Amino acid sequence: MKDEIVHWGIIGAGSIAKKFATDLITIPNAKLYAIASRTLVKAKNFGETFQADVAYGDYKELVLDPNVDAVYIATPHSFHKEHTMLCLNHHIPVLCEKPFAMNLEEVEEMIQLARKKETLLMEAMWTIFLPHFRYALDLIDKQHFGALIKLEADFGFQPEYNERSRLFDKQLGGGSLLDIGIYPVFAALSSLGSPEHIEAKAEFFPTGVDSECDIQFHYKNALAKLKSTFKKETYTEAIFHCKDGIIKINGRFHEPSSISLIDHNGNKELKTFDNNTLGYSYEIEHFNQLIRQGKTESDIMTFEKSIQLISTLDKVRQCIGLEYK
Incomplete structure (x- = not known):
C-alpha cells in the first residue's frame, strides 16, 4: 500500500473507541471510514462526531464492507475473541483492545487463526x-x-x-x-x-x-x-x-x-x-506501517508478548480465585 490511505473500521462505540477515533482522525494517510455499534443510532451519532463515512448497527455488516482496510475492536473484554475471529475469517487486519482475550486459550486460538489466514493481528497495548x-x-x-x-x-x-x-x-x-x-x-x-x-x-x-x-x-x-x-x-x-x-x-x-x-x-x-495527541496515534501509525509493509505480526507488540501477558494474568487470577465462565 505504501502511502495509500488506510481506511479504518471500529467495532464498538464506547469511551475507548472515542479516544482512539480522536487520534485516528489526526493521522495523515489514515481515516475513520466505518463505525459499527449494537444500535444504528449510536453508530450514526459516533460517525457524525468523528466524520466516519458509514455507520452500521451490526458488526458483521462492517466486516463485509470491502472498503475496510483494518478494524479496531473496542468491545468489552469477553467479546474480543469473537469479534477478532469474525474479522480474521474475512482477512481483515485486526488491532484488538487489551486484554487481547479472556485467557490464554482464547489468545492462542486468535493467533492460530491469524497465522492460518496470514492476516495481521496485534493487541492494542498502546503503552509500549x-x-x-x-x-x-x-x-x-x-x-x-x-x-x-x-x-x-x-x-x-x-x-x-x-x-x-x-x-x-x-x-x-x-x-x-x-x-x-x-x-x-x-x-x-x-x-x-x-x-x-x-x-x-x-x-x-x-x-x-x-x-x-x-x-x-x-x-x-x-x-x-x-x-x-x-x-x-x-x-x-x-x-x-x-x-x-x-x-x-x-x-x-x-x-x-x-x-x-x-x-x-x-x-x-x-x-x-x-x-x-492522546497517545493512541503511536500504535495506530505503527499498525498502518505494518499493513503497508504486508506484515502479519508486529515486531514490537509481538504474539510472544501477548502470550506472556495473558499467561501472567491467568496466573494472578488463579492466585486470587477469580474465574470467568
Missing part, C-alpha cells in the same frame, strides 16, 4: 509505543542507574458503582485486574520479564469481580509490587528502583507522561516528551 515508556525501558536495559532491583507500579480510580457497567459485570470480563491491573503487570514484564513466583490477594464486589488486587512478582534478584483498584484514586506511577538511582514514570504512567530521574545523591532531572 509511547515515547516516555520506551525511553524508560531503554534506560533500564542500559542500566543507567545500575541493575533494576524493585518496581512499584499502581493504577487506581473510583468509578461509580453500577452493576450494569462493564467494569463490574463478570459476564463482560469486569474487575480491576483485567481493566487496569494489566498496566502494572505489563510494566513488570517489560522491565523484568516473567516472574519466578507470584503472590496475589484481592477484594471483590458483590458481582464477583475484583475491586482491587495486590500483586507481588518475585525474581531472583528483584521484586515487583503491583496494585490495581476501583476503590480509590492512586498516583498511578511506575517507580523503578535501581542499584544507584530511581527512574520514575510520573502519573499516569501508562499514558503520555514525564519521567523523573533521581540519582543516589538525590539529584533530580525531569524528562518531558512532546505529545500532540
Whole structure:
C-alpha cells in the first residue's frame, strides 16, 4: 500500500473507541471510514462526531464492507475473541483492545487463526509505543542507574458503582485486574520479564469481580509490587528502583507522561516528551506501517508478548480465585 490511505473500521462505540477515533482522525494517510455499534443510532451519532463515512448497527455488516482496510475492536473484554475471529475469517487486519482475550486459550486460538489466514493481528497495548515508556525501558536495559532491583507500579480510580457497567459485570470480563491491573503487570514484564513466583490477594464486589488486587512478582534478584483498584484514586506511577538511582514514570504512567530521574545523591532531572495527541496515534501509525509493509505480526507488540501477558494474568487470577465462565 505504501502511502495509500488506510481506511479504518471500529467495532464498538464506547469511551475507548472515542479516544482512539480522536487520534485516528489526526493521522495523515489514515481515516475513520466505518463505525459499527449494537444500535444504528449510536453508530450514526459516533460517525457524525468523528466524520466516519458509514455507520452500521451490526458488526458483521462492517466486516463485509470491502472498503475496510483494518478494524479496531473496542468491545468489552469477553467479546474480543469473537469479534477478532469474525474479522480474521474475512482477512481483515485486526488491532484488538487489551486484554487481547479472556485467557490464554482464547489468545492462542486468535493467533492460530491469524497465522492460518496470514492476516495481521496485534493487541492494542498502546503503552509500549509511547515515547516516555520506551525511553524508560531503554534506560533500564542500559542500566543507567545500575541493575533494576524493585518496581512499584499502581493504577487506581473510583468509578461509580453500577452493576450494569462493564467494569463490574463478570459476564463482560469486569474487575480491576483485567481493566487496569494489566498496566502494572505489563510494566513488570517489560522491565523484568516473567516472574519466578507470584503472590496475589484481592477484594471483590458483590458481582464477583475484583475491586482491587495486590500483586507481588518475585525474581531472583528483584521484586515487583503491583496494585490495581476501583476503590480509590492512586498516583498511578511506575517507580523503578535501581542499584544507584530511581527512574520514575510520573502519573499516569501508562499514558503520555514525564519521567523523573533521581540519582543516589538525590539529584533530580525531569524528562518531558512532546505529545500532540492522546497517545493512541503511536500504535495506530505503527499498525498502518505494518499493513503497508504486508506484515502479519508486529515486531514490537509481538504474539510472544501477548502470550506472556495473558499467561501472567491467568496466573494472578488463579492466585486470587477469580474465574470467568
